[in-house]
Amino acid sequence: MTQEKKITVKKQAYLVNDEIADKIRRLMKEKNKLFFNIMGSIGAGKTLLLERITEKLSAHYKIFVINGDVATTIDADRIAAQGATTVQINTGGGCHLNANLIQKELDKINIDDYDIFFAENVGNLICPSAWDVGAQMNIVVVSITEGEYVIKKHPIIFKGAEIAVINKCDLDGLGFDSDILVEDASKIKSDMEVICTSAKTSLGLEALIEALGIQLP
C-alpha cells in the first residue's frame, strides 16, 4: 500500500549553485580578494583583454584565471604567457561555467597565494547570465564588430552586469560605430558602467582596471 503526498518546496532550482556561489563570494571577501566574471560572445576579445590586464598587473598582483571553453587550452595558455596562473575548464557540451566548477578549481589551490581572480566564461551571451559563479562583479564584453544590435538582442546578460565593455573601439569609423553600443548599454541598465576599449591597442585599459577597483601602484 502506498499513499500520495504533496510536498511544498518553494526552492529555486539554482539553490545548490547559488549556495556555492555565495560561499565563494564570502570567502573572497573575508580574504580581501577580488573575483571577476568575464562574459561575452565568442570572439568579443575577452581573452586578449585578460592578456592585457594580466600584462599590466602581474608585476604587482598575483593573478589566477579560470578559463571556460568547450575544448582546448588555447585561452589559458595565452593568458599564462602574460604572467598569470591559469586553469582551463573544458565544459564539453556545456555552454556556461557554474559555481561548482569554480569551487572545484579553487579547492585545488591555496587562495592566499593570489590577489585577483578572473573567470573567463564560455563564449555565449545567453546561458552564463543565469549561473552565478560567485564573482563580486559581472563584466560583459561585446565588440563593435558584432553588429549594432548585439546589446538590444541580448538584454538579460547586461541587466545582471556591473560593467559593460565595448571592445575593438580601434575599429571605430571603419564601418563600425561604438556610439550605438555605448548608448544602448547606458540605456539598458542605468547604473552600469560602460567602458570603450581596444584590447589590441590597450585603449581604455586603465579605465577598465579602475572600474574593477584595482589600484595600480
Add this chain to the structure above:
Amino acid sequence: MHEYSLASAIVEQVRKIAQEHNASKVKTIIVSADPYEMVIPDLLKEAYGIITDEHELFKDSKLELIILPAEIICIDCDHKGEPSMEGDEEFAYNFRCAKCGSRDTHLNIRHLTIETVDLEIPE
C-alpha cells in the same frame, strides 16, 4: 542550451526530498519560472526526460512548468509589480513602470523554482 543543467539541478533536489520522505516514486514536479528566465519549456521537459529515463524513482513522473507574469522594479519610484506593457519599441524587456511611467526599470526575474513535488510513499 542550459535547460539540461537546470533539469539536473531539479532532479538532484527532488531526489533528496524523496529520500527525506522515504518515497518510492516521484509522481509530479511543479516548477515556476519568470517569462524572462530564458527557459524553453519543451527543452526543459525533454532534458528532464533524458536525465530521469533510467531512474526507477522518477519512472513515469511529470514535470510541469508554470510561467509567472513579468515583474519589474522601478528605479525612479520603487514600484514593484507587473509592467504597464510588454516590450518596448527600442529595447526588449525594458518595460514601462505602471505607476510613474518611467522606462528606468529593472526586470525582477523570479528564477526557476520548485513549487511542489507529489510523492508516492509506502505505508
